[in-house]
Amino acid sequence: MPIGDDAGARLLIDGRLAASGRTFTSSDPATGEVLGEVPDATVADAERAVAAARRAFEETDWATDRALRVRCLEQFHRTLVEHQEELRELLIAEAGAPRMLTHAAQLDEPLDLVRYYADLLREYPFTEDLGEAEYLGQQHRRWVEKEAAGVVAAITPYNFPVQLALVKLAPALAAGCTVVLKGAPDTPLVTLALGRLIAEHTDVPAGVVNVLTSSAVEVGQALTTHPEVDVVSFTGSSATGRAILAAAGGTIKRVRLELGGKSALIMLDDADVRTVSMNAAFGICLHAGQACALNSRLLVPRPLHDEVVERVARYLGKVACGDPRDPKTYMGPLISERQREKVDGMVRRAVDAGAKLVTGGEKVDPGFFYTPTLLSGVDADSEIAQEEVFGPVLAVIPYDDDDDAVRIANNSAYGLSGAVHGADAERCLAIARRIRTGTFSVNGGNYFFSDTPFGGFKQSGIGREKGVPGLEEFLETKTFGMVAPAAEPAASRA
Numbered sequence: 342m343p344i345g346d347d348a349g350a351r352l353l354i355d356g357r358l359a360a361s362g363r364t365f366t367s368s369d370p371a372t373g374e375v376l377g378e379v380p381d382a383t384v385a386d387a388e389r390a391v392a393a394a395r396r397a398f399e400e401t402d403w404a405t406d407r408a409l410r411v412r413c414l415e416q417f418h419r420t421l422v423e424h425q426e427e428l429r430e431l432l433i434a435e436a437g438a439p440r441m442l443t444h445a446a447q448l449d450e451p452l453d454l455v456r457y458y459a460d461l462l463r464e465y466p467f468t469e470d471l472g473e474a475e476y477l478g479q480q481h482r483r484w485v486e487k488e489a490a491g492v493v494a495a496i497t498p499y500n501f502p503v504q505l506a507l508v509k510l511a512p513a514l515a516a517g518c519t520v521v522l523k524g525a526p527d528t529p530l531v532t533l534a535l536g537r538l539i540a541e542h543t544d545v546p547a548g549v550v551n552v553l554t555s556s557a558v559e560v561g562q563a564l565t566t567h568p569e570v571d572v573v574s575f576t577g578s579s580a581t582g583r584a585i586l587a588a589a590g591g592t593i594k595r596v597r598l599e600l601g602g603k604s605a606l607i608m609l610d611d612a613d614v615r616t617v618s619m620n621a622a623f624g625i626c627l628h629a630g631q632a633c634a635l636n637s638r639l640l641v642p643r644p645l646h647d648e649v650v651e652r653v654a655r656y657l658g659k660v661a662c663g664d665p666r667d668p669k670t671y672m673g674p675l676i677s678e679r680q681r682e683k684v685d686g687m688v689r690r691a692v693d694a695g696a697k698l699v700t701g702g703e704k705v706d707p708g709f710f711y712t713p714t715l716l717s718g719v720d721a722d723s724e725i726a727q728e729e730v731f732g733p734v735l736a737v738i739p740y741d742d743d744d745d746a747v748r749i750a751n752n753s754a755y756g757l758s759g760a761v762h763g764a765d766a767e768r769c770l771a772i773a774r775r776i777r778t779g780t781f782s783v784n785g786g787n788y789f790f791s792d793t794p795f796g797g798f799k800q801s802g803i804g805r806e807k808g809v810p811g812l813e814e815f816l817e818t819k820t821f822g823m824v825a826p827a828a829e830p831a832a833s834r835a
Contacts, residue, residue, distance in 0.1 A: 343427055349537065350377065350378075350379045350380065350529070350530055350533045350534075351380060351533060351536075351537065352380045352382055352386060352390075352533070352536070352551075352552060352553055352554070353533075353536035353537070353539065353540050353550065353551055353552040354386065354389050354390045354393055354551050354553075355389070355390075355393035355396075355547050355548045355551065356393075356540065356546070356547025356548060357540075357547070358536070358537060358540055358541075359380075360380050361380035361381055361382050361383060361386055362383065363380075363381040363383070364378040364379060364380060364381050365378070365379060365381045365526065365529075365556040366378055366379070367379055367435055367527075367528070367529050367530050368677075369434050369435065369437070369708075370435075370436075370437035370673070370674040370675065370676050370677060370708060370709045371437050371664060371665055371666075371673060371674045371708040371709075371710075372707055372708050373678075373707055373708055373709070376434060376435060376530060377530065379529040379530060379533065379554055380529075380533075380554060381554070381555055381556050381557070382523075382553040382554060382555040382557075382560055383555070383557070383560065384557070384559050384560055384563045386553060386555075386560070387521070387523075387553060387555075387560045387563045387564055387567075388563065388567070390521045390551035390553055391492060391494075391521055391551075391564070391567050391569050391570060392569070393547070393548035393551055394492045394493075394519040394520065394521050394548055394549070394551055394569075395492055395519070395569045396548050397519045397546055397547065397548030397549045398489070398491055398492055398518070398519040401546045401548075401549070403517060403519065403546055403549050404488070404489040404517035404518070404519075405517065407462060407463075407467075409544070410462060410514060410515060410517060411459050411462050411463055412544065413514070413543050413544050413545045414455055414456075414458060414459035414462065414511065414514060414515060415456075415459050416542065416543040416544060416545075417455050417538070417539060417542075417543050417545070418452065418455040418456045418459065420538045420539075420542040420543060421452050421455060421538065422452060423542075424534075424538060425448065425449070425452070427534075428448055428503060428531070428534060429443045429448055431530055431531050431534060432447055432448055432502070432503065432531060433665050433666055435502075435527075435528050435529075435530050435531055436499060436500070436501075436502055436527075436528050436531065436676070437629070437665050437673040437674040437675070437676060437708075437709075438628060438665055438673065439628070439665045439670045439671060439672065439673045440665060440666060440667065440668050440670065441668060441670070441671065442627070442628055446501060446504060446789070447501055447503065447504065447628075448503055448504075450504075451501075451503055451504035451507045451508070452507070453791050454504075454507045454508055454511045454791050454807070455507060455510075455511045457511070457791035457792060458511040458512050458514075458515040458812065459515070461515065461809070461812060462515040465515075465809075465812065467486060467487045467488070468484060468485065468486050468487075469484060469485045469486075470483075470484045471483035471484055471485065473825055479824050479825070480824070480825040481822050481823065481824055481825060482821075482822070482823045482824075482825045483820070483821065483822050484820075484821050485818060485819070485820050485821070486818075486819045486821065487813070487816040487817070487818060487819075488517070488816065488817050488819060489516050489517030489518045489815065489816065489817070490516065490518055490571050490572050490595060490815050490816060490817050491518060491519075491570075491571030491572065491817075492518065492519050492520075492521070492569055492570050492571050492572070493509070493513045493518045493519065493520045493521070493570070493571070493572045493573075493574060493815060494520075494521050494523070494564035494565060494567070494570045494572070494573045494574070495509040495510065495513065495520055495521065495522045495523070495574045495575075496523045496561055496564065496565075496573070496574070496575045496576070496577070496585075497509065497522070497523070497524050497525060497532070497576055497577075498525045498576055498577045499525035499526075499527035499528045499631075499676050500628060500631040500632060500633075500676070500731075501628075501632070502524060502525065502528040502531040502532060503531060503535070505576050506522060506524065506532060506535055507535075508806045508807060508811070509522070509574045509576075509806075510522060510535075510550070512806075512807075512811045512812045512814065512815055513572075513574070513815045514545075514549070514550070515812055515815075516812055516815035516816050517815075518571075518572065518815045519548060519549045519550070519551075520549070520550050520551065521551045521552075521553065521564060521570070522535075522536070522550065522551065522552045522553070523552075523553045523554070523555065523560065523561055523564060524552070524553075524554050526554065526555065526556045527676050527677060528676075529554035532552060532554055533552060533554055535552065536550065536551075536552030539552075562588065565585045565588050565589055566588050566589070566591060566592065567592075568592050570592075570594060571594055571595065572594060572595045572596075572597065572814075572815060573585060573589055573594060573595070573596045573597070574597040574814070575596070575597070575598050575599070576598075576599040576600075576633075577600065578600065578601055578729075579600040579601045579729075579754070579755070579800045579801070582598040582600040582800075582802065583800075585598070586598065586803075595814075596803060597802075597803060597804040597806075597814050598802040598803045598804065599633070599795075599796060599797070599801075599802045599804075599806060600633070600755075600757075600797065600800060600801050600802045601633055601729040601755055601757070601800070601801060602633045602634055602635070602637075602729060602755045602756075602757030602758055602797065602801050603637060603638060603726070603727065603728070603729055603753045603754075603755045603757075604634060604635065604636045604637060604638065604755070604757055604758040604759045604760070604778065605636060605638040605639075605640050605738075605749065605750040605753075605759050605760075605776075606620070606621055606624070606636035606638065606639050606640065606759070606760040606761075606762070607640045607746045607750060607759070607760065607761040607762070607772060608621075608639065608640065608641045608642070608645070608649065608762050608763075609642070609743070609746075609761065609762060609763030609764075609765075609768065609769065609772075610642045610644075610645070610763075611763050611764040611765065612762040612763045612764065613762070613764075614645065614648060614649060614652060615652065616762065616785075617639075617649070617762045618649055618652035618653045618655075618656055619652075619656050620760075620762075620785065621636065621639045621653055621656075621735060622653045622656035622657045622659075622660065622713070622715075622735070623656065623660065623671070624636055625637060625713070625733055625734065625735040626657070626660045626662075626671060626672040626713050626733045627672075628672075628673070629672050629673055629674060629675050629710075629711065629732065629733050630684075630730065630731060630732040630733035630734060631675065631676065631680075631731050631732070633729070633757055633801075634757050634758040634780065634789075635758075636758070636759065636760050637729070637730060637734065637735060637736060638719075638726060638735075638736050638738055638749075638750075639653070639735055639736070639737045639738070640738050640739075640740050640746050640749055640750060641737060641738070641739060641740070642739070642740065642741075643739040643740065643741055646717070646718070646737065646739040649737065650699055650715065650717045650737055653699075653715055653735065653737070654699050654700045654715050657700055657701065657713040657714075657715055657735075658700065660672050660713050662705075662710065662712070662713070663710075672713065672733065673710075674708045674709040674710045674711075675709045675710070675711055675732060676709065677709055678709055680709070680731065680732070681704060681709045681710075681711050681732075683730075683731075683732075684711055684730055684731070684732030684733075684734060685702070685704060685711065687724065687725055687728070687730050687732075687734070688701075688702045688714055688716070688725070688734060689702075690724060690725070691716050691719070691723065691724065691725035691736070692716075694720065694723050694724065694725070695718070695720060695723075696716040696717065696718060696719045696720070696723065696725060696736070697716065697717045697718050698714070698715075698716060699715040699716065699717050700712075700713070700714065700715050701713050701714030701715060701733070701734075702714045711732055711733060712733075713733045713735075714732075714733060714734040714735070715735050715737065716734065716735070716736045716737065717737045718737070718739070719736040719737060719738050720738075721738050721749045721752055722752070726738060727752075727753065727754070729755070743768075743772060746772070747772060747775045747776065750776050751775075751776060751777050753799075754799060754800045755797065755799060755800055755801045756777045756778045756779060756797050756798030756799035756800075756801045757778055757779060757780065757796075757797035757798075757801035757802070758778055758779070758780045758781065758782070758797075759773075759776050759778045759780075759781050759782070760781065760782040760783070760785075761773050761776075761781075761782075761783055761784070762784055762785070763784070766783070766784065769783050769784060770783060777798045777799065778797065778798055778801075779794075779795070779796045779797040779798050779801065779802075779805070780795060780796075780797075790807075791807055791808070792807065792808045792809075793807060793808055794806070794807055794808040794809075794810045794811065795807050795808075795811075
């Protein structure tokens with residue numbers, strides 16, 4: 342049975358693929374057609390999953406058997422590669438991901454995360470020797486050990502469902518944690534497919550990985566407040582992140598948040614206008630703008646504002662929008678009518694507030710398509726310049742000098758990413774270092790790899806994913822002190 346077949350869509354709880362007492366539907370955002378029925382997990386299902394994860398953590402040797410974890414991660418990676426084409430078609434159908442994007446950040450690139458953490462696990466130093474120190478006339482040996490943090494609740498959104506699941510699953514499993522993964526209700530088939538692959542093709546012990554899908558917000562709330570959950574790893578909106586952080590305080594659990602962004606692309610006065618305009622136009626249309634790190638604000642020198650706007654508008658007109666199954670399609674649909682209404686509402690309010698609608702701003706049916714949209718002359722303090730849209734909407738903001746550009750770029754509650762383009766690399770770096778964000782691109786440089794930490798400043802999140810820091814988000818540090826044995830007299834050593 343194909344992994345994406347709705348007849349095979351099952352929750353994974355305590356090593357068993359199971360249905361729930363109720364179901365909800367998954368739809369194709371490019372057509373609006375129903376793809377199938379999926380299990381709608383309840384709070385009781387979530388509690389069973391947490392209990393299974395706790396048992397697996399406490400009663401199996403998963404947390405202490407490094408060789409087992411390496412073997413299971415390698416099995417998982419091989420399985421993902423073997424089922425890569427099935428996952429590709431499922432992502433296209435359910436997430437509306439253009440086929441060309443699945444060959445990059447939606448699917449092919451994220452698979453490397455599992456292999457990366459399997460390799461890292463082989464060599465990661467879980468123990469650090471701090472040597473001896475004298476205290477009250479005795480020598481004390483000191484060392485540090487890293488151990489698994491415990492049960493992880495991993496909650497993911499719809500936009501990059503495979504990547505965002507693997508960036509939590511792979512390091513958490515490598516660390517020795519057990520996991521309850523809850524996917525977004527917009528992409529349940531993709532999430533459940535991952536659980537099925539783990540259950541049927543790996544030696545991961547029962548309860549180590551549990552996978553839920555649900556339309557009920559109460560399920561996510563139960564996971565973030567459950568006393569048996571030690572770590573919450575959440576990717577999504579800043580508003581939900583704030584609620585999770587507050588709710589987790591009741592049990593003082595560790596919270597890792599990857600939240601929203603309102604990143605700025607700064608075009609310096611000596612930058613190549615054509616390159617920046619093209620990058621800005623095609624960048625905002627990546628996955629129909631449904632990515633947290635996209636540069637949704639374009640900051641341009643005031644004298645170049647009109648020229649840049651004209652060029653960006655021309656490039657937006659060249660973006661191939663349509664059926665995500667077509668290899669030539671660059672931009673597909675938004676995930677739902679609800680999201681399309683949100684995007685359209687923000688564009689309308691921006692125009693009412695004084696921005697100029699240069700191009701786009703139109704709904705296209707069938708499906709949930711929204712034309713690439715350009716707003717010029719945007720006030721840096723307006724809603725469209727301050728709030729995350731999560732759609733193909735680019736706001737152009739003029740600035741006066743480098744200091745003004747830095748001020749505008751930092752004028753945000755978010756701090757996830759950003760970019761700068763200019764002829765002088767040192768000038769670009771000087772500006773980049775003044776921007777309060779967790780990631781930054783200089784002259785088109787890519788920072789997004791399996792071994793590079795990703796995360797944000799300010800309300801864009803807490804902690805880091807990927808790289809060594811991504812593993813350490815799921816580890817606890819234990820420090821030991823032990824009185825060193827007294828040295829034997831020279832005569833007795835003879």
